[in-house]
Amino acid sequence: TGTSLTWYADILLTNPIGAGSPFTSNASTDSSFWVSDIKNGCQGPATQVDIVIAPTPPAPIAGTDTSYCLGAIVFDDLIALGSGGIEWWADQGLTISLGVGDTLPITPGLGTTIYYVTDSTGACQGPYDSVIVTVDAQVTASITGNLAICDGDTTTCQDCAGVPNG
Numbered sequence: 001t002g003t004s005l006t007w008y009a010d011i012l013l014t015n016p017i018g019a020g021s022p023f024t025s026n027a028s029t030d031s032s033f034w035v036s037d038i039k040n041g042c043q044g045p046a047t048q049v050d051i052v053i054a055p056t057p058p059a060p061i062a063g064t065d066t067s068y069c070l071g072a073i074v075f076d077d078l079i080a081l082g083s084g085g086i087e088w089w090a091d092q093g094l095t096i097s098l099g100v101g102d103t104l105p106i107t108p109g110l111g112t113t114i115y116y117v118t119d120s121t122g123a124c125q126g127p128y129d130s131v132i133v134t135v136d137a138q139v140t141a142s143i144t145g146n147l148a149i150c151d152g153d154t155t156t157c158q159d160c161a162g163v164p165n166g
Contacts, residue, residue, distance in 0.1 A: 004019065004020075004037070004038040004039075005019060005020055005021050005023070005035055005036070005037055005038075006018075006019050006035065006036050006038065007019065007023050007033055007034070007035050008033065008034045008035070008036065008046065009033065009034075010034070011032075011034055011046070011048070013034060013036060013046055017033070023035070025051055027051045027053065028053065029053055030050075030051065030052050030053055031050075031051045032048055032049070032050050032051070033048070033049045033051070034046040034047065034048055034049070035047050035049060052122075054121050054122040054123065054124045055121060055124065056121070056124045056125070056126050057082065057083050057085070057119045057120065057121045057124065057125075057126040058119070058126055058127070059118070059119065059126055059127045059128060059129040060080040060081055060082030060083075060086055060117050060118065060119040060126075060129055061080060061081040061082070061129065062078070062080050062115070062117045062129035062130060062131045063078055063079055063080065063131050064131070065131060065132040065133070065134075066131075066132075066133055066134070067133075067134040067135070067136060068108070068133070068134070068135045068136070069135070069136055069137075069138055070110050070135050070136060070137050070138050071138045075105070075106075075107055076105075076106050076107075076133075077103045077104065077105050077106070078103070078104045078106055078115055078117075078131055078133075079102055079103050079104075080102055080104075080117045080119075080129070081102070082102070082117075082119030083119055083121060084119075085118075085119050085120035085121055085125075086100060086101055086102050086117060086118070086119055087099070087100045087117070087118050087119075087120065087125075088100070088104040088115060088116070088117050089115070089116040089117070089118065089128070090115070090116070091116065092114075092116060092128075092130075094116060094118060094125075094128065098115070104117075106133065108133045108135050109135060110135050110136075110137060111134070111135060112132060112133070112134045112135075113132075113133050113134075113135075114130050114131070114132050114133075115130060115131045115132075115133065116128045116129075116130050117129055117130070117131070
């Protein structure tokens with residue numbers, strides 16, 4: 001909180017490499033730097049700042065998109081495979097966390113819900129994978145025309161998947 005921050009590459013403070021805040025180290029490997037503050041011409045003790053470069057993990061494997069029919073009680077678990085820092089999200093911007101851990105219990109409602117999942121190593125979060133869960137409305141077949149069908153009569157079946165009309 002003094003008047004001048006000076007950054008050094010060595011603990012003896014003989015190799016200044018930057019001044020002020022923020023400081024950009026351009027480190028590409030694990031590195032240590034020291035920063036000292038000067039106030040009224042007096043240099044304070046240096047503070048060591050360690051930069052640890054952690055690899056960004058790949059996206060976890062989130063599983064297969066799936067569909068259910070409304071009316072069935074849907075209690076399911078989504079399972080992701082990653083390196084152990086699994087977190088589930090409700091939005092693509094990864095701002096609404098649904099929970100952490102390899103398994104996420106779900107009870108989706110009618111419609112399509114997309115669940116996003118990331119994996120982290122330390123402070124490094126990897127890209128997301130997603131699982132789409134669709135809950136479809138039940139289809140009710142309706143018969144119009146003759147409800148009592150005799151040999152040779154015809155009727156119409158609407159919304160009868162796989163059943164021919166006639």
